Amino acid sequence: MADIDIAATQRDMSTGVRAELVAGGFDGPEEVGHGGFGVVYRCREPELERMVAVKLLLSEVHGDERGRFVREQRALGRLSGHPHIVQVLRIDLTATGRPFIVMPYFTRGSLDRVVRATGPLRWPDALSIGVRMAGALAAAHAVGIVHGDVKPGNILLTDYGEPLLSDFGIARFGDETMSASALVQGTPAYTAPEVLRGAVQNAVADVYGLGATLYYLTTGHCPAARPGGEAGDLGADLEAYGVPDEARDAIVAALSADPEDRPGSAIEFGELLREAQRDTGQPVDTMAMPVDGAESARTVLPAQPIAPVTPPPPPIAATKFRPPAPARAVVERTRLLDILRAAAERRLILVHGPAGFGKTTLVVQWARELRATGVPVAWLTVDADDDNVVWFLTHLIEAIRRVRPELARELGDLLEERSSNATRSVLSALIDEIHDSGQPIVLVIDDWHRINGRKTFAAVDYLLEHGCHHLKLVVAGRARTGLPLSKLRVADELVEIDTAALRFDPEETGTFLVGVSGLPLTGEDVTRILESTEGWPAGLRLAQLSLSGRDDPSGFIDNLSGRHHAIGDYLTENVLDSLDPPLLDFLMATTITPRICAGLAAALSGRADARALLEQIADRNLFLHRMEENESGEWFRYHGLFADHLQRRLGYWDPDRVQVLHARAAAWFADHDLLIEAVDHTLAAGDPEGAVDLVESQAMGLIVNSRMATILGLLAKLPASLTDVRPRLQLCAAWANVGLERGVRVYTAARKVESAIEASGTPEPQATAFRVEAALAIGMEEYIADRLENLSELVPEHITALDNTIVAMNAADLAAVDALNRFDFDGVRHWHGQALYYGRELPSLAVMHSHCVAGLSEVEQVHPSAAEAHFTTAIAAVNPESEVVVRATELAGAFLGDLRYRQNRLTEAGERLATALGRHGDPRSAEVALAGYGTGARIAVIHGDIEHAERLLRTGERLAQDRSLPRLAARMINERLRIGLPVPDDVRARLLNLPPYRAQHIRIRAALAELAQESAIRMLLTDGTPAALAAARERAEVMYREILTLNRPRAKVDSSLLYACCLWATGEHEAACAIARPAVTLCVERGVPRLAQDAGPYMSEISAAVGPECLPHLGE
Incomplete structure (x- = not known):
């Protein structure tokens, strides 16, 4: 038999097929897939301006394979219209009679491609795909079609992230019989065990294939490829990837070796997956089914909004975290x-x-x-x-x-x-x-x-x-x-x-130029190139490109000389000079950005064939490397030296075009929500005003989403002369610095707001709204820093001028804080109501802090039940899924933990306070630190863990010093004296020389003064000498009588009990009981026994004398 040139035959056939497709109305056919009975081409339909996939039967295919092709046409025709089955656009014959199917072309490829490129999917996304594919299979089964080859490679992703079931080439119809040899045609790793043993494909076998697909999507490998291979371990594998029990059980059931143990239909399996979505708190997807199928499943779960397949990360993130693809010729x-x-x-x-x-x-x-x-x-x-x-x-x-x-x-x-x-x-x-x-x-x-x-x-x-x-x-x-x-x-x-x-050494240079690149060079040629380039790999690469296709390389090699930069310029010029002008123009346009994709390249160059040109450039090794795919398409990156030289060349030839290209890039990045890149290119386009406009349009959204560092980084890129006259940008700078606890910068930005209002001529009422917001930012900073004394009157007086609901809600919230700071409990209730009003359309998390403030007000009034209601409401408003939210829950958790301690519920109190301090041990709020370190130390002492108590107090002291929190420092000293731990001599001297207490009308000042007086009194009581006891009694009486004049119920309880302890110490037992009785009774009746028990060193004796009924509640 004569030798046959198989490759040549295939080329001839391929050329003929392309010609037939062009004759049939398709442009630019390019083979993208090849199977045993057909070839898939990517083509463009010029009449409809769309890209399509044309699946064409090989002329050599006969018999069963031709039957498979016809079977796929029939299957797709019957299932036309299903939202999760690939659609047939056209079925026809070529001029030579080859049948073909026209389907949409999807650039993102299959789920198998996604998993191989980016790793396993999140289990919620896999479940969402499973529900949709179950609906697709149910539709096929309803018309008597068994798919027979369900696997990740046969599920395509549309440009919008929707999964589509494809490849019905081996589908079995209900009215068909098949030969034994044709029964096992699917992919073995996804084929049901009974089918591999010779059973006929049926709907339950498709369920197995879908289960195996979901296993692969969540683990990255198919069940047959798992280590050990025991089916009993499949659940453990899924558990290792974080798949919860409900979803795990459904997938493992579908993979049962015995078909009797699997879900009996695709609908049943889909409902198991939907049930798992509901039980795990995920959105419940709709399972698109035929009418009959829907009628048979009237009791299925109602659908919730569909969560789309999680797209790959945005290009800026993904390309930073992947090494660049290597060049084709690598040593x-x-x-x-x-x-x-x-x-x-x-x-x-x-x-x-x-x-x-x-x-x-x-x-x-x-x-x-x-x-x-x-x-x-x-x-x-x-x-x-x-x-x-x-x-x-x-x-x-x-x-x-x-x-x-x-x-x-x-x-x-x-x-x-x-x-x-x-x-x-x-x-x-x-x-x-x-x-x-x-x-x-x-x-x-x-x-x-x-x-x-x-x-x-x-x-x-x-x-x-x-x-x-x-x-x-x-x-x-x-x-x-x-x-x-x-x-x-x-x-x-x-x-x-x-x-x-x-x-490169001589061996590596020879390997690269001759062995890898295939250049016909002698050993002397290699040595001369190595000497000229001095082993510079980029120079060798450029030399290789320039030498490719030359009949006589010696003349070129003779001219290789000079230092690196000269060699680089010379070789780059030689490469570029060999290119067609349109291609060179495309290269210069598309190197304006560090990374490029087809959509961006089209926007920059105006070329509709940008994708084809990028692929051509990459295939020709013109310093363009493929990177990855995401929702915007396939991404490439030019070699840095190549891109730099092209940009220098473009800037020399046509400097005006550089700015035009930057402007186009900026517009494309802005349209794709890539703000940082959009700002960079807008500035490079010489449009700083446009960059400022772009940041200003997105700034409040970044603030609301706690992207504080991002907004400040963007502002740093912009000219100060422009941002200084934008009140909104200065306010966003103030808010960002509030979030990052940069007090001085908050004041600076807030002052700039007034200057910006004047410079920009901002009209009323917007000018007043800006001033109110600036005052609010300052007040928020002072509150976070634990030094808020008087909120600017602008905030409560002009809150209605604020047009942003979130800002108005925060203003009402801070007004409630200000009212609490002045012990205006009616004012707290009013502003809490206002905060709830402004926050009525916002997520429940928005009003969490307002509930905390209202709860603190109730604590000050010794209304523990009302306080508890506010704190528990605040905690229930949060779904802790991020660090921002976890930090938000610390406040409510600390307040509730502190209240639980007063209620003598010590276990829960300890747990909540420990959680409130956070895993990072650096609470943002002084209120959290007061409860976490102060009350936490008391609980540690009760449990006999003095060392832990001291550690907490040391940590609190360091935090108070680092962040200048005098109230926290005073509390830590007070707790040390309660426990009996030493305090510095200078602190003792300062406390003992305090002037008598005077009534305080600001909450923070009151806490400082009363903690200091209490600490001094405890020191005197510990001294125990008659003079010290008399001094303690005198201090306590002054504070007690001053506080009696104020509307501060809790302070009255604390001061009266401390005064009673001093009276008891000086032997005035009857007077002590008379002073203490109302307070002790109130603590017992309101369920806060620890409030009385912790008041002073003689409370056990006083309680016993006040009345035996108090003892069970107060204890020792």
């Missing part, structure tokens, strides 16, 4: 990898050198090798924005969570809320979590030379100094600035790969 740097293997246990590996020396390529190879041995590698490519330490740490945490999702779950939200105040806490918590996990992790930081921020340098220094042996860093960049190299070198914890090491 394995074995020589350098050997160095890295020997240095694997060092704390830092530093790879540094000039641009184009292959730093990133080497690190990518090392990361790949580490991953192959089971070591997780987190990747972070930094840029200038990472000079903002909050942004840097946010990116670093996200990089780590992508490979170790169990780590740092709450730290990202904490950073946005607390900014740089929390960086040390975040780093410490991250290091502790990595250490406690006992698992190694390698963190790669690429493009280190883009970092210049001192605080970012300090953060990495802290990681290197305090990180445990489980954490290794690999840093790559053009510079070594900011790294603690000397310390690490002395400790033998540093390995450097520098410029000399990165240069």
Whole structure:
């Protein structure tokens, strides 16, 4: 038999098919898939201006395979119109009689592609897909069609994230019989066991395939590929990926080996999944079913709004956390990898050198090798924005969570809320979590030379100094600035790969130019190129591109000379000069942004064929690398040197066009909600006013979502001359600094509001609204700093001028705080009602703080039941899913814990106070610290844990000093004296020399004065000498009589009981009982016995004398 050139035959056939498709009305057919009986082409239908997929039967296919093709046409035709089954647009024949099916073309591909690219889906998203696919299968089964090959690869994603069931090529119809050989045609890993044993495909077998698909989506591997392979362990596997019991049971049931144990139909399985969604608090998806199916399931759950499949992360996030795809021609740097293997246990590996020396390529190879041995590698490519330490740490945490999702779950939200105040806490918590996990992790930081921020340098220094042996860093960049190299070198914890090491040696150069690139060069040619480029990898790459296709390379090699920059310019010019002008123009337009996708490229270049051009450029190795896909399409990145040179060239030829391109990029990024990139390009376009407008339009949304660090970072990019005349931007700066507890900057921004109002000529009533909001920001800062004394009258007087409901609600809330601060309990009730009114359309979390203030007012009035109602309402208003919300619950939890202590419910009190202090041990509110550290110490003493009590008090004292909180400092001293712990001599002297108490009308001042007087009295009572006791009695009586003149019920209880203790100490027992009896009775009747018991050292004796009925309530 004569030899046949199979490849040539296939090319001829492919050329003929393309010609037939073009003749049939399709443009640019490109093969995108090839199977045993058909080929899929991506084509453009010019009449409808859309991209389609054309599935065409091979002419060589006959018999059963042709039957499969016809079967798919029939199946898709019967199921046309279902929202989760791929639609048939057209069925026809080519000019030579080849049948084909036209279907929509989906750029995002299949779920299998998504999982392989980004890892397993979140289990709620997998359940949502399962419900929709169950509806699709139910529709097929209702018309007698069994799919037969349900798997992730046959579920496509539309551009809107909706899943579609596809590939009915082996579908079995209810009226068909099939040969034994045709029964097992599906993918074995997703085929039911009974079908593999020879049984006929049926609806229950499709249920198995869907169950196996959901298992794969949540774990990243199919059931047949799991370690061990025992079906009994499938549930444990799902549990390891966080799948809850309800969802786990449904999936495992679908994977039962015995078909009798599976759900009896796709509808039944879909209902199990919907039940799991409801039981786990997820939105319940609609299962689109035919009318008959719907009639048979009248009792199914009502649908809730459908949660779309979680899209891949936005491009700025995803590209930072993935190493760039390697170029097609890559040399394995074995020589350098050997160095890295020997240095694997060092704390830092530093790879540094000039641009184009292959730093990133080497690190990518090392990361790949580490991953192959089971070591997780987190990747972070930094840029200038990472000079903002909050942004840097946010990116670093996200990089780590992508490979170790169990780590740092709450730290990202904490950073946005607390900014740089929390960086040390975040780093410490991250290091502790990595250490406690006992698992190694390698963190790669690429493009280190883009970092210049001192605080970012300090953060990495802290990681290197305090990180445990489980954490290794690999840093790559053009510079070594900011790294603690000397310390690490002395400790033998540093390995450097520098410029000399990165240069290609003769063997590597020959391997690259001849072995990998296939250039017809002699050994002498390779040596001459190596000498000219000095082993510069980028120069070698440029030389390889220029030499490709040349008949006589010697002349070109003879002209290779000069230093790196000259070689780079020369070679780049030679590459570009060989390109067609339209392609060169496209390259210059699309290198204006660091990353590019088809949509962005089309916007920049005006080319409708942008996607095809990007793919052509990537295929030709013109310094463009494929990165990944997301909702905006497939993303690419140009080589930095290539892009820089093209931009310099464009700026020289057509500087006006540079600004036009930046403006187009800004518009595209703004349309896709990528605000930081939009602002950067708007500024680069020479439109600072437009950048300011863009930030101003989004600023309040960032504030409402607690994106404080983000708004300040954006404002820092804008010209101060423009932002200084925008009152709204100055207010947002004030609010952001309030959230980040930067008091001085709050006042600065608030003062600028008035200047901005005058400079901008803001008319009334908007000007008044801005002034009210500025006063509100100052008041909020003073409240957070625990020094609010008098709220500006602007706030309560002009609250109706505020057009933002959230701001108005906060104004009413702060007015209630101000009323409480003045012991105006009626005012608290009024402003609490106003806060509820303004917050009626807002989430329940919005009025949580107002309930806390109202509860504190009731505590001051000794109304514990009313206070408890407010605190429990506040806690119930919160669903703690983020760090911001967790912090919000600390306040209500602390107040309720403190109340539980007064009620003698010590176990619950201790638990709530410990939770309120938070896992980071740094409560934002002084009120939380007062209860957490003060009352928490009392509970520790009751349980006999003096050491824990002292630790709490020391922590509270440090916090009071660090944040200048005198009320907290006074409480810590008071608690020390109660316990009998020592206090400094200067503090004792100051307390004993206090002047007599005078009535206080401001709550914070009252607390300071009364805590100090009580501490002095306790010291005198402990002294026990007649003179000291007399002095204590005198101080207590003055305070008691001063407070009697005020409308402060709780203060009256405290002062009367303390006075009674002093009377008892001086032997005036009857007078003591007379003073104490009303207060003790009130405490017992209101259910707050600890309020009386803690009042002084003689309360047990006084209670016994007041009346035996008090003893069971007060105890010892």
